[in-house]
Amino acid sequence: MSSTTLPVAGQASAAGSDLSEVRDWIALLKPRVLTLVVFTGLIGLLVAPGHIHPVLGLTAVLCITVGAGAAGALNMWYDRDIDAVMRRTQRRPIPAGRIAPNAALGFGMVLAVASVAIMGLATNWVAAGWLAFSILFYVVVYTAWLKRRTSQNIVIGGAAGAFPPIIGWAAVTGDVTLVPWLLFTIVFAWTPPHFWALSLWAHGDYARAGVPMLPVVEGARETRKQIVIYTVVLALAGLAPWLVGFAGPAYAAVAAALGGGFLYHAIRTWREKQDETGRSLVNDAAARRTFAFSLTYLFILFGALAIDRLVLG
Ligand code: HEM
Ligand SMILES: CC(C)=CCC/C(C)=C/CC/C(C)=C/COP(=O)(O)OP(=O)(O)O
Numbered sequence: 001m002s003s004t005t006l007p008v009a010g011q012a013s014a015a016g017s018d019l020s021e022v023r024d025w026i027a028l029l030k031p032r033v034l035t036l037v038v039f040t041g042l043i044g045l046l047v048a049p050g051h052i053h054p055v056l057g058l059t060a061v062l063c064i065t066v067g068a069g070a071a072g073a074l075n076m077w078y079d080r081d082i083d084a085v086m087r088r089t090q091r092r093p094i095p096a097g098r099i100a101p102n103a104a105l106g107f108g109m110v111l112a113v114a115s116v117a118i119m120g121l122a123t124n125w126v127a128a129g130w131l132a133f134s135i136l137f138y139v140v141v142y143t144a145w146l147k148r149r150t151s152q153n154i155v156i157g158g159a160a161g162a163f164p165p166i167i168g169w170a171a172v173t174g175d176v177t178l179v180p181w182l183l184f185t186i187v188f189a190w191t192p193p194h195f196w197a198l199s200l201w202a203h204g205d206y207a208r209a210g211v212p213m214l215p216v217v218e219g220a221r222e223t224r225k226q227i228v229i230y231t232v233v234l235a236l237a238g239l240a241p242w243l244v245g246f247a248g249p250a251y252a253a254v255a256a257a258l259g260g261g262f263l264y265h266a267i268r269t270w271r272e273k274q275d276e277t278g279r280s281l282v283n284d285a286a287a288r289r290t291f292a293f294s295l296t297y298l299f300i301l302f303g304a305l306a307i308d309r310l311v312l313g
Helices: 002-027 031-047 054-078 080-085 101-122 125-146 153-162 164-173 178-209 220-243 249-270 285-310
Strands: none
Touching: 031 054, 031 164, 031 178, 031 285, 054 080, 054 101, 054 125, 054 164, 080 178, 101 125, 125 153, 125 164, 153 164, 153 178, 164 178, 178 220, 178 249, 178 285, 220 249, 220 285, 249 285
16 A cells, blocks of 8 residues: 555655745746836836737747846845845745755846847847846846945835836837836836835844845934935826826826825825834834835836826827
8 A cells, every 4th residue: 555655645745846946946036026027017018109019029028027037036146145144035045045056146147148138039129238237237236236335225226127117118119218218217216115115124134134224224214204205206206207298187197196195105104103213113014004005006007007098098
């Protein structure tokens, strides 16, 4: 009896370990963060004037996905020392010892080169150039240079995550005009309040790892103030596509409501019950809501732009 059941059990666990290995390689791409990165890239592609064959459009979106994922893998390769120290990241495949650093490096490089080459061959080299630039920006400028040096790391380095709408747009038109730069500006202004809200309760991890995120260097009080300032800039930037006549009043109404909503959450975070250093006395409840709202904000804003352009015309 046992001679028949053992191999079956062995096969089942081999299949199980294959699956968890695949899961680890996928985890290197930071798939959850990718959802919004790819969504903004897709909207850039959909609202761009002109026509792209659906198969080529899909290829372009896939290249943005794989390119951004490759950047995530290279980030995890470079950051493996600090990821091992931070509670949130220590179970990642490299610090947990499930994927060797060099294998992750090779994986990231191959995917990065392949995504740029396929983007260039399938669409055009302007889109491919911006994809290559954003991968390099995230890995070299943000990860290797700024992240461990300045509390402005995510303001400047965060620009990497703002390029996907530009790449999507360029895949259709072959150029980058005012509107894609406005979409870039929206994501650029969105990134600081998105991340700093989270960093208000995650700063212990960053402090332990010696990463100079804003609450670690300037304190929670200053971070709360900066969140409000960038949210005001974001709320205005959100209206820009309407101000230049690219989007209609329906988009403007959604953008105004979302901007007001974000500002409400930012101000609640600013005024949250806190001690004299700005540390929350209520488990960062308002900051957590602001972070969650940041994700909703970007998703609905870009969704509204697509509906405004493609459905309402
Ligand atoms: C330098 C800039 C940024 C930093 C430092 C940052 C940091 C983070 C961190 C630490 C998390 C928490 C959980 C995790 O690791 O998954 C997170 C979540 C997230 N970020 Fe960002 N982020 C940045 C930019 C962006 C951009 C540009 C996008 C997309 C446009 C984005 C989309 C997301 C999404 C969708 C989540 C939720 C993931 C989940 O559900 O776990 N982030 N971000
Ligand atoms: C098109 C293209 C190449 C886009 C790439 C940009 C990209 C993946 C942006 C997302 C930014 C991000 C996940 C930051 C996380 O910061 P972190 O790496 O400091 O976070 P961690 O502490 O979770 O590792």
